[in-house]
Amino acid sequence: MQNNKRPEDMARIVNAELAEKFIGEQVEAVKKQVGDKKVLLALSGGVDSSVVAALLIKAIGKNLVCVHVNHGILRKGEPEQVVEVFRNQMNANLVYVDAVDRFFNKLENVADPETKRKIIGAEFIRVFEEEARKQDGIEFLAQGTIYPDILESGPVKAHHNVGGLPEDLKFELVEPLKFLFKDEVRVVGKALGLPDSMVYRQPFPGPGLGVRCLGAITRDRLEAVRESDAILREEFAKNGLEGKVWQYFTVVPDFKSVGVKDGKRTFEYPVIIRAVNTTDAMSATVEDVPFALLQHITARITGEVKGVNRVLYDLTPKPCGTIEWE
Ligand code: XMP
Numbered sequence: 001m002q003n004n005k006r007p008e009d010m011a012r013i014v015n016a017e018l019a020e021k022f023i024g025e026q027v028e029a030v031k032k033q034v035g036d037k038k039v040l041l042a043l044s045g046g047v048d049s050s051v052v053a054a055l056l057i058k059a060i061g062k063n064l065v066c067v068h069v070n071h072g073i074l075r076k077g078e079p080e081q082v083v084e085v086f087r088n089q090m091n092a093n094l095v096y097v098d099a100v101d102r103f104f105n106k107l108e109n110v111a112d113p114e115t116k117r118k119i120i121g122a123e124f125i126r127v128f129e130e131e132a133r134k135q136d137g138i139e140f141l142a143q144g145t146i147y148p149d150i151l152e153s154g155p156v157k158a159h160h161n162v163g164g165l166p167e168d169l170k171f172e173l174v175e176p177l178k179f180l181f182k183d184e185v186r187v188v189g190k191a192l193g194l195p196d197s198m199v200y201r202q203p204f205p206g207p208g209l210g211v212r213c214l215g216a217i218t219r220d221r222l223e224a225v226r227e228s229d230a231i232l233r234e235e236f237a238k239n240g241l242e243g244k245v246w247q248y249f250t251v252v253p254d255f256k257s258v259g260v261k262d263g264k265r266t267f268e269y270p271v272i273i274r275a276v277n278t279t280d281a282m283s284a285t286v287e288d289v290p291f292a293l294l295q296h297i298t299a300r301i302t303g304e305v306k307g308v309n310r311v312l313y314d315l316t317p318k319p320c321g322t323i324e325w326e
Contacts, residue, residue, distance in 0.1 A: 004150050004178070006147055006179040007179070010179060012181075012184060013180065013184040013187050013188060014183075014184075014187065015187065016187070016190070016191050018187070019187045019188045019190070019191035020191055022188060023055060023058065023188060023191060023192065026055055026059070026176040027055070027058055027059040029176070030055070030056060030059040030060065030174060030176060031059050031060065033140070033172075033174060034060060034063070034139070034140050034174065036063065037063065037137070037138075037139040037140060038063050038064075038065055038135070038136075038137050038138045038139065038140070039056060039060065039063060039064050039065065039138070039139075039140040039141070039142050039174055040065050040067065040132055040135065040138045040140070040141050040142065040171065041053055041056065041064060041065070041066050041067065041141070041142040041143075042067055042069070042124075042128050042143075043066040043067065043068045043082060043086065043094070044068070044069075044074075044082075045068065045074070045078050045079070045081060045082040045198065046144070046201070046204060047144075047182070047185055047186065047189060047198065047199060047201060048144030048145075048146055048177060048185060049144040050082075050085075050086075050144075050189065050194055050198050050199075051144065051177060051185050051188055051189040051192065051194065051199075052142050052143070052144045052176060052177060053066050053086060053090075053092065053142075054090065054189065054192035054193070054194055055176055055177075055188070055192060056142055056174070056176070057086075057090050057091075057092050058192065061093075062091075062092075062093040063093075064092065064093060064142070065093050065095065065135055065138065066086060066092050066093065066094045066095065067094075067095045067097060067128060067131045067132075068082045068083070068086075068094060068095070068096050068097065069097045069099050069124060069127050069128060069131075070096065070097065070098055070099060070100060071099050071100065071102075071103040071120065071123070071124065071127075071208070072099070072100035072101075072103050072104055072222070073103065073120070073207065073208035073209040073210040073213075073217075073222070074208055074209070075204070075208075075209065075226065075229055075230070075233075076226050076227065076229065076230040077230070079096070081195075081197070081198065082094070082096075083096060085194065085195060085198065095131055097127060097131060099123075099127050102123070102127070103120065103123055104217070104219070106119050106123050107119055107120070107210065107216075107217050108216070108217075109216050110216055110217075111215040111216040111254075113211060113326035116207065116210055116211065116217075116326070117206075117207050117210075117211065120206070120207045120208075120210055121206065121207070125164065125165065128165070129165055129166065129169060132165065132169055133169070138171060139171060139172065140171050140172050140173070140174050141165075141171035141172070141173055141174065142173075142174040142175070142176075143173055143174070143175050144175075144177060145175045145177065145178045146177050146178065146180050146181065146182060146185055147178065147179050147180055147181055148181065148182065149178075150178060186199050186200060200242075200243055202245075202246065202247045202248065203246075203247055203281070205324060209222060209225045209226060209229070211324050211325070211326040212225050212229075212249060212250065212251045212252070212324070212325065212326075213225045213251075213252055214251060214252065214253045214254050214325055214326060215253070215254035216254065218254075220306070220307050221252045221254065221269060221307075222252075223306065224252045224269055224271065224305050224306065224307055224308050225250060225251070225252045225271075227304065227305045227306075228250040228252070228271045228301045228305050228308065229249055229250045231297065231300050231301055231304065231305070232248060232249065232250055232273060232297060232301075233248070235293065235296065235297050235300070236248055236275075239290075239293055241275075241287070241289070245275050245276070245277060245287045246276060246277045246278050246284070247274075247275070247276055247278075247284075247323060248273070248274065248275035248276070248287070249273075249274055250271050250272065250273055250274070250301075251271070251272040251274060251314075251325045252269050252270070252271055252272070252308075253269070253270060253272065253325075255269075255270075256268055256269055257270060257309070257310055259309030259310060261309065266309045267309075268307050268308055268309035268310075269307055269308050269309075269310075270308070270309070270310040270311065270312055271301050271305065271308050271310070271311050271312070272311075272312045272313075272314055272325070273289075273294070273297065273311065273312070273313050273314065274314045274323070274325075275287040275289055276317075276318070276323055278318070278323070281323060282318075283317070283318050283319065284317060284318040284323055285317050286314070286315055286316065286317055289313070294313055297311070298311040
């Protein structure tokens, strides 16, 4: 039975010095736990899995096998960043799986949000399982479990309610971050040399852009979500809103509206911008984005993103709207 209670005397990791101490202790603990055996990790490129990867690379080097599944619903540049940071800079043992078509085929014509979530989760497990079976001698599974995951939902990450690996692939768990809160994970990630764009990134749902391309996902609307999201992030960063606004993204619904461009009638998709602040995601307020910036972003999105002729700003707090649209 694993101990899942944070020790009462554990100091909060608030600076580089405490992070270094934590890293040293965890490197030793991981070495002791796994010896010269191999450890498997699903590396999404999110904060938690990235910090676990960097920590375990320090502890056991190439005996950590990182599997990055590109399911096609990641944000622009994310799969490339995982390869650049972990394979090129940290010399990790990284298996990159291009599962874009596979996920797309599974999701074709599926419009119900919860069914989409289930398919994405289940397909992810299937792809990961296939990769796990290709690896010899794996005895451990590393996970980016953090303390709020334990407090909220037992040992399984919140929202990851799609089952898990089959019995014969039940490895012993390695969870070096399981007593840390998110802000502490970021301090540790920084101390491990991960880039700020990875360490300080805003929350991103497991089902990724899949729940922001509303209804049945199509390739053209998914590209419109990805490209408009990239423009929004770039403009928020340029204008000092990155790191200040809790979560911001774009959504593309599955209907078109009439517009006009170069004197010709268009019939294209709208893009909805959402930017909210919250402490616990249970309730949220809308960011008061300067109107001139919204106008500038609108001009960029309608000018640069294919198939889009309109931009809207979502003014709904939570409640009564949720943060995501699906
Ligand atoms: P809602 O939309 O419920 O979102 O107000 C609250 C927070 O949870 C994130 N979210 C998810 N995260 N899997 C996840 O890992 C999901 O299925 C999921 N749905 C919502 C959302 O981005 C927000 O931060």
